[in-house]
Amino acid sequence: MHARQRTASILGMVMTMLATLGVSLALAPPAHADQVITDIAYAPAQPAGSRGHLLDLYLPSGGITPRPLVIWHSGSAWSSDDGKAGAADIAAFLTSRGFAVAGVSVRSSAQAVFPAQVHDVKAAIRWLRAHAADYQLDPNRFAMMGTSSGGWLTEMATLTGGVASLEGTVGTTGVSSALQTGLAFFSPTDFLQMNAQNLPTGGLDHDSPASPESMLIGCAIQTCPDKVALANPVNYVDSNDPPIMFLHGQADFLVPHGQSVLLYNKIKTSCGNAQFISVPGADHGLSFVMDPAHFGSQTSYTTTNCYGTTQGGSPNPTWDTFANFLRGGLKMGTSCQVSYATTTWSDGFTASVTIRNTGTTPIDRWALTWSWPGNQQVTGAWNATVTQSGTQVTARNDSNNAVIGASSSTNFGFQATYSGTNAMPSEFRLNGIVCTAVSG
Numbered sequence: 001m002h003a004r005q006r007t008a009s010i011l012g013m014v015m016t017m018l019a020t021l022g023v024s025l026a027l028a029p030p031a032h033a034d035q036v037i038t039d040i041a042y043a044p045a046q047p048a049g050s051r052g053h054l055l056d057l058y059l060p061s062g063g064i065t066p067r068p069l070v071i072w073h074s075g076s077a078w079s080s081d082d083g084k085a086g087a088a089d090i091a092a093f094l095t096s097r098g099f100a101v102a103g104v105s106v107r108s109s110a111q112a113v114f115p116a117q118v119h120d121v122k123a124a125i126r127w128l129r130a131h132a133a134d135y136q137l138d139p140n141r142f143a144m145m146g147t148s149s150g151g152w153l154t155e156m157a158t159l160t161g162g163v164a165s166l167e168g169t170v171g172t173t174g175v176s177s178a179l180q181t182g183l184a185f186f187s188p189t190d191f192l193q194m195n196a197q198n199l200p201t202g203g204l205d206h207d208s209p210a211s212p213e214s215m216l217i218g219c220a221i222q223t224c225p226d227k228v229a230l231a232n233p234v235n236y237v238d239s240n241d242p243p244i245m246f247l248h249g250q251a252d253f254l255v256p257h258g259q260s261v262l263l264y265n266k267i268k269t270s271c272g273n274a275q276f277i278s279v280p281g282a283d284h285g286l287s288f289v290m291d292p293a294h295f296g297s298q299t300s301y302t303t304t305n306c307y308g309t310t311q312g313g314s315p316n317p318t319w320d321t322f323a324n325f326l327r328g329g330l331k332m333g334t335s336c337q338v339s340y341a342t343t344t345w346s347d348g349f350t351a352s353v354t355i356r357n358t359g360t361t362p363i364d365r366w367a368l369t370w371s372w373p374g375n376q377q378v379t380g381a382w383n384a385t386v387t388q389s390g391t392q393v394t395a396r397n398d399s400n401n402a403v404i405g406a407s408s409s410t411n412f413g414f415q416a417t418y419s420g421t422n423a424m425p426s427e428f429r430l431n432g433i434v435c436t437a438v439s440g
Contacts, residue, residue, distance in 0.1 A: 047111060057135060073150035119167070125142060152233065154182045245274070338430070366397050
């Protein structure tokens with residue numbers, strides 16, 4: 001009896017640690033989102049009075065619309081039905097970069113066993129996509145992030161698009177639950193190998209009937225391997241999956257680092273698209289894997305189109321790195337150049353604009369924005385739809401030039417009037433990022 005009580009006490013403390021460390025941040029966040037809508041029910045509560053079918057939305061006032069969306073779920077060892085907690089801190093970093101953020105809760109393992117948690121997050125994705133127009137979200141640019149068990153949920157949601165058995169019937173149906181990219185932190189994958197992968201100094205007994213993994217599956221995991229296999233994101237990997245980034249500390253005491261190694265190796269052999277950042281000396285928590293003390297010591301493993309590369313010391317695990325990956329996965333562009341040339345006459349001019357994608361990922365649909373330094377007024381355009389409000393101008397792609405491949409370019413033109421000076425705009429932004437400007 002005493003041994004069982006002690007084990008339960010230790011597991012309880014571990015679950016608390018998982019919940020706390022999973023959402024702790026490495027840096028103090030900047031100002032929060034401009035609009036916050038809390039406790040949106042994406043499905044009826046189950047059981048009544050529970051929080052597992054609620055989400056919060058954080059919307060920026062600036063940036064392009066419709067907005068790309070990042071869904072967030074905090075880790076808790078599956079012990080909490082309040083996984084949307086912590087999304088405010090994440091939103092503080094991402095809304096300033098033009099992303100909308102949705103903090104999503106799912107049912108705890110005490111309320112429902114697997115696959116209920118996957119059914120829930122897919123229901124939330126379907127609800128958000130069905131209501132995208134209401135919140136100016138881009139239904140074709142949905143990403144997900146999460147820590148620990150939230151990272152597991154991110155990997156499951158990202159890698160199981162189109163898997164009918166994991167859709168469920170919760171909430172809104174008949175809408176796609178697919179994600180376009182995912183970003184996971186220190187996530188479990190193959191529960192059956194966790195004990196063998198524990199650090200030499202020890203770790204959680206994942207095989208225990210009272211372990212978080214056993215509680216999620218509903219049985220002591222070594223006694224029900226077939227059920228456990230269904231909860232392993234590695235088993236759903238194929239070459240058609242969206243790009244995914246995941247990070248893991250090599251000194252993780254709670255979720256062994258080898259769990260992410262398994263996932264990366266499977267994606268690589270399946271000719272998928274992934275980036276795995278391995279951080280030496282880092283334990284379990286965002287504050288550990290993002291600790292600047294580790295910058296330059298991490299190793300990044302990248303696999304694309306059946307070809308893998310290894311890079312030491314770069315990129316550093318920062319919010320800029322994460323935002324850059326999300327932009328690439330969402331096909332928004334990560335770097336660009338704009339060439340601008342004009343032909344003028346007494347009170348008007350025509351402009352030729354060339355957009356070059358200088359990044360390594362394609363851009364699918366674009367909006368180029370700038371502000372006039374004078375009183376220029378656009379009167380017509382070709383190869384783009386150009387609108388102006390005050391001095392603010394937005395050019396959006398036509399159907400024939402929506403996609404700009406890596407190291408490729410497209411162009412459009414417009415006609416405008418002016419008086420006085422007709423200086424070139426000082427800054428161009430493509431889907432929210434600043435481009436290098438070149439005068440033609």
